[in-house]
Amino acid sequence: MGVNAPLNRKLRMGLVGGGPGSFIGRVHSIGACLDNRAEVVAGALSSNPERAKQGAADYNIDPDRAYGSYEEMFEAESKLPDDTRIDFVSVTTPNHTHFDIAKEAVEAGFNVICDKPMTFDLAQAEALQAAVEASDVVFAVSHNYTGYPLIRQARAMIQNGDLGEIQAIRVQYIQGWLRDKIEAEDQKQAAWRTDPTKSGAAGAFGDIATHAYNLGRYMTGLLPDQISCHLKTFVPGRALDDYGTAVIRYENGCLGTVTASQISHGRENDVLIEIDGTKGSLQWRQENPNEMYVRANGQPHKIYTRDPNAPYMTPAGAAACRLPAGHPEGFFEAFANIYGSAFDAMIERAEGKSFEKRDTIYPNVYDGVEGMFFIQQCVASSQQDAAWLSLKHAAARR
Numbered sequence: 001m002g003v004n005a006p007l008n009r010k011l012r013m014g015l016v017g018g019g020p021g022s023f024i025g026r027v028h029s030i031g032a033c034l035d036n037r038a039e040v041v042a043g044a045l046s047s048n049p050e051r052a053k054q055g056a057a058d059y060n061i062d063p064d065r066a067y068g069s070y071e072e073m074f075e076a077e078s079k080l081p082d083d084t085r086i087d088f089v090s091v092t093t094p095n096h097t098h099f100d101i102a103k104e105a106v107e108a109g110f111n112v113i114c115d116k117p118m119t120f121d122l123a124q125a126e127a128l129q130a131a132v133e134a135s136d137v138v139f140a141v142s143h144n145y146t147g148y149p150l151i152r153q154a155r156a157m158i159q160n161g162d163l164g165e166i167q168a169i170r171v172q173y174i175q176g177w178l179r180d181k182i183e184a185e186d187q188k189q190a191a192w193r194t195d196p197t198k199s200g201a202a203g204a205f206g207d208i209a210t211h212a213y214n215l216g217r218y219m220t221g222l223l224p225d226q227i228s229c230h231l232k233t234f235v236p237g238r239a240l241d242d243y244g245t246a247v248i249r250y251e252n253g254c255l256g257t258v259t260a261s262q263i264s265h266g267r268e269n270d271v272l273i274e275i276d277g278t279k280g281s282l283q284w285r286q287e288n289p290n291e292m293y294v295r296a297n298g299q300p301h302k303i304y305t306r307d308p309n310a311p312y313m314t315p316a317g318a319a320a321c322r323l324p325a326g327h328p329e330g331f332f333e334a335f336a337n338i339y340g341s342a343f344d345a346m347i348e349r350a351e352g353k354s355f356e357k358r359d360t361i362y363p364n365v366y367d368g369v370e371g372m373f374f375i376q377q378c379v380a381s382s383q384q385d386a387a388w389l390s391l392k393h394a395a396a397r398r
């Protein structure tokens with residue numbers, strides 16, 4: 001039996017973005033290829049055609065399939081025979097470009113892994129959802145924190161009722177790298193993230209609060225009702241928020257908070273989620289991702305370690321592990337778990353079978369739409385002095 005049975009071959013990746021000096025494109029390629037289930041065979045790596053072609057060697061992409069633009073890649077790849085053509089496209093470019101690239105890929109019949117926030121605004125996200133629904137492609141959004149084994153473990157434990165009814169969700173994503181106005185020095189990643197024509201309507205809230213909000217939704221499955229948000233721009237002259245807090249009322253009465261910061265001295269990528277239920281509480285931090293704390297009054301505190309062989313691990317948690325306990329797993333592996341789950345669906349599609357599009361273990365187009373609605377409502381609420389606004393959207397997964 002070969003890799004990706006019954007397909008018995010690797011899946012072929014076309015990478016968009018990830019050119020020289022970029023960040024997340026390389027992480028996507030490592031995540032996709034970590035389990036030997038995929039290979040990068042084509043790319044349109046940069047908005048600059050020359051740089052796009054130059055960068056291809058870094059990925060061992062054959063010069064014939066190093067394209068100057070994504071349009072060129074989709075056109076040329078569509079004409080290749082079935083046993084050569086790319087199976088999926090990874091969209092790893094700045095936010096304002098996601099929609100055109102992802103929609104064109106979907107309409108050309110390629111499966112898509114799109115980075116977050118899924119699009120530039122909600123209208124684009126809803127149009128992309130419609131395009132995905134009209135197609136038969138697999139579409140995933142790389143909210144990569146959902147790929148950590150202990151996050152999938154926590155989700156399964158919450159679904160099993162181990163924490164009782166969920167009453168509070170506190171999520172924070174705290175960074176410090178934009179404490180100074182480094183966008184004025186043309187720092188590549190800072191420049192587009194603080195530019196409203198490229199990043200979208202929000203800064204910190206578009207870039208990292210979307211991850212935080214998605215994580216709470218993913219782990220608890222609770223449906224949101226209303227949101228009140230206060231955004232701040234602390235660095236003088238910056239065009240978008242660099243700090244903020246949102247309060248979320250969920251339909252079951254649960255109260256949630258999301259805090260995001262890019263201006264907290266010395267803070268790196270501190271994603272912390274704490275969930276309180278009637279029977280227990282849990283706490284997980286991405287900077288120590290192989291441990292999760294579960295507590296109940298009157299009992300010793302429990303530390304769950306990422307251990308694929310431990311009897312306390314749920315099937316979903318254990319399946320997301322690669323190494324024996326104690327050998328650290330992290331960011332790349334979490335990315336690989338998003339890819340691996342999407343690959344399972346791609347194989348079903350390739351075999352002509354129907355596959356789940358909405359209730360998936362990987363974040364999908366509906367989560368992407370929810371993320372864009374979250375951003376839109378946060379900005380609108382903040383502009384109205386933190387007014388309570390609806391957070392109900394038809395895309396919400398049930």
Ligand SMILES: NC(=O)c1ccc[n+]([C@@H]2O[C@H](COP(=O)([O-])OP(=O)(O)OC[C@H]3O[C@@H](n4cnc5c(N)ncnc54)[C@H](O)[C@@H]3O)[C@@H](O)[C@H]2O)c1
Binds near residue numbers: 022048069095115116
């Ligand atoms: N999931 C995560 O953890 C995570 C982390 C970082 C960034 N991101 C997201 O990934 C995306 C990219 O972020 P980054 O930090 O890697 O940005 P970056 O600026 O480091 O890299 C972007 C790359 O895209 C290329 N590019 C731009 N327009 C293009 C086009 N039209 N065609 C082909 N290539 C093009 C650039 O040349 C560059 O190589 C953003 O949407 C960001 O929000 C997600």
